[in-house]
Amino acid sequence: MNRSLAEDLNDELAFSDPRISPNVKASGALLWRRGADGGLEIALVHRPKYDDWTLPKGKLDPGETPIVAAVREVAEETGLRCRLGRYLGYVTYPITGHRKVKRVDYWAAAVLGGDFEPNDEVDELRWHRVDRVMDELSYPMDRRIVRNFLRLPAETATLLIVRHAKAGRRDRFTGPDEERPLEKAGRHQAEALVPNLLAFGPEEIFSAPPLRCRQTVGPLADALGVEIAPEPLLSESGYAAAPQAALDRARALVSADTVRVICSQGKVIPHLLDDWAEIDGLTLPPARNRKGSVWVLSFADGRLVAADHLDKALKSR
Structure with missing residues (x-):
């Protein structure tokens, strides 16, 4: 179902309130590549536990920084090696069933190599052209990160x-x-x-x-x-x-x-x-x-x- 920009922005306000102090920290990346026809593609992962399509992300390990965690989470969830580029911002949202709020920082990331294999957290990875990716994402907060990415050229x-x-x-x-x-x-x-x-x-x-x-x-x-x-x-x-x-x-x-x-x-x-x-x-x-x-x-x-x-x-x- 197509959503209007106003609907997405209204939803994002609930998930990115700067007054919220997060107590769970996570990070992830927007993986991008050029398809066979030269078009820009973005990777989404499917998590069977939640039955959702989202950007790869995960919680920081003890002693880890958001930057290092972003690269590690991409590798663990997708099997792909990546190189971080632009910072794309962060989102905050409540964790269902807990009195906790999670913050997720995102970077743009170019794919360097590797191959996807299903794992405990992710059972499928799909690449979508940018004109399709918004409809495939499960959450408005992920759409916000994609829009931040698309405001500038992918290759920087x-x-x-x-x-x-x-x-x-x-x-x-x-x-x-x-x-x-x-x-x-x-x-x-x-x-x-x-x-x-x-x-x-x-x-x-x-x-x-x-x-x-x-x-x-x-x-x-x-x-x-x-x-x-x-x-x-x-x-x-x-x-x-x-x-x-x-x-x-x-x-x-x-x-x-x-x-x-x-x-x-x-x-x-x-x-x-x-x-x-x-x-x-x-x-x-x-x-x-x-x-x-x-x-x-x-x-x-x-x-x-x-x-x-x-x-x-x-x-x-």
Whole structure:
């Protein structure tokens, strides 16, 4: 049965009330691919327990972040490997039969490989063209996530910008500031970043020269088996001397084929992104740009079209 946009929006208000404080956290992904004819297709899964058609999702495991959980749940429910892209928002809804409210965060996800096999939670997976998918979904809240996805092109390039992790106070370090290392908490942040950044499929890493920047992405470089390329223009001193050249260099690192990571500093990232967003006509979400946080930037035809700041999403349950 076809539903009007007004009907869907009315239903969504009941499921996405920002005043609701969820006590069960989950995450999932909108899986997309190009069909044999080049048309855009979205995957839906059937859960026999509920006899519904929905987007793949599931609860966070203890010690897990929403980002890592999204990739794991996709793999467990569909057998498919995926690479996360744009953040698509979240929904909240009451859990039937319990005095609990669930929050589910969603990301767009491109399929990298794998094959579906029926399992304990999902007995069928179907790919639907976008002109059919709304009618096939069981819940209005899933339609909201699909609409968020369709507002921008499916194929977007991703660039990850990381602020270096905690390195202690500058006035308590006696050596050159360029050599100030991460403190213990910062080393833990650097290790915790690895699975979260891997969810977005990075292949190359660039860093401002200070040791604390290189140490922040060092564990990721080890996991990928790649070298960290130096980017002097994206250090505080390099940016202060030539802000336009630094922005030009950051823009040059955007690639439709390769997801790249840049690690930079607190006096660079906010100003660089403000200028970038103004040029491309995007309003950035509010962000404190704390140490160890990450910006996920999405681009279509070379233009910045979406930006998501990961801070609390990097905290494990």
